Amino acid sequence: MVAGILFIVSAPSGAGKTSLVKALLARDPGLSLSVSCTTRTMRLGEQEGIHYHFLDQPRFRQAVDAGDFLEHAEVFGNLYGTRETDVRTCLEAGRDLILEIDWQGARQVRERFPAAVSIFVLPPSIAELERRLRGRGTDSDEVIARRMTQARDEMAHYAEYDYLVVNDRFDMALDALAAITTAERLRLERQRPHLAKLF
Template identity: 60%
Template sequence: MNTGTTGTLYIVSAASGAGKTSLLRALMERDPKLVISVSHTTRSPRPGEQAGRDYHFVDESEFRRLIEVDAFLEHARVFDRRYGTTYAAVEADLAAGRDVLVEIDWQGARQIRERLAQTVSIFILPPSRDALEQRLRGRGQDSDEVIASRMAAAVDEMSHCGEYDYLVWNDDFDTALADLEAIIRVRRLRLAHQIGVSADALAALTGGAVGVR
């Protein structure tokens, strides 16, 4: 699926509070060739979230209907809520040559890798457990009991980071952002991608078509 000028699907995962969403928003502001898929979820919107921009907010019955018609590339239950990425959310952009970011947990990442072999997976890590807990408490939205539950879930999520292609430490925001940019830039410099987007220029320089070894 990822040949020629077809875009790359980037799976990005992190424990809640690791700063993934802020990093990806900053990355997209710097790179107009990136798009982010908008997932479906059965949870309620958080303060500041907008339907269609952050998530497609649906009820349980609509989510089950989408499962029945095989609309999801991946879906999972997290914190008693459902999340899923539809095929429609990524296929058109990839076919048009755009690189697509998908924010999912390790369960969804496994499902996508099973269905689409040509993906790039990135896991974003906080500098420490203490730093992660401070970030979760800094939101001021959850009780101690909820924080403890989220920390336990975060440790479980981070235990799967070894399944990913790249690890990015979010100790310093600017450094982590530069690391994400580097991963994407390197992927775009691959020979197969360069042939796809610059075939005419390469032919003019070399006197003919350039083959992939």
């Protein structure tokens, strides 16, 4: 069996990464989303094991010390991490997997999975990014200012990624993500085992 492809998707807050990934998963039944662990509190409508594995700080730090995480990072005072066993189990079963993580996590993952395909989602402009963040109506001016500073820091790491997708028009950005997943599946080394009889 050919192992699944690991896709890394990163973006600054407000670029639309989560909405794009959700739409891509709905379109492509061959993709799964890795469920991360976090220490942040559960939001309305979220479910344990579907949106995140919710851990308290001591349990999370225990998992870090045990080397359970493929990557982990602190974002706005909360800890996030991806369990390595979850990723390996999925890929070994031949399923393609998406990791929604920041550039720090992406860097850690590429060290252990150099073949991972990384995609960075960008807003069409800094002004549009701020407009989207304000449009949420959930954050104070102080939080938005902090997110904008962090967004600029994150965007400085764009050159570490294989692909860049600008989310100007949602449908076009979604098509671009789908094109990347299709192209990666059609690579020679992935197709050859399936087409061995033909050759």
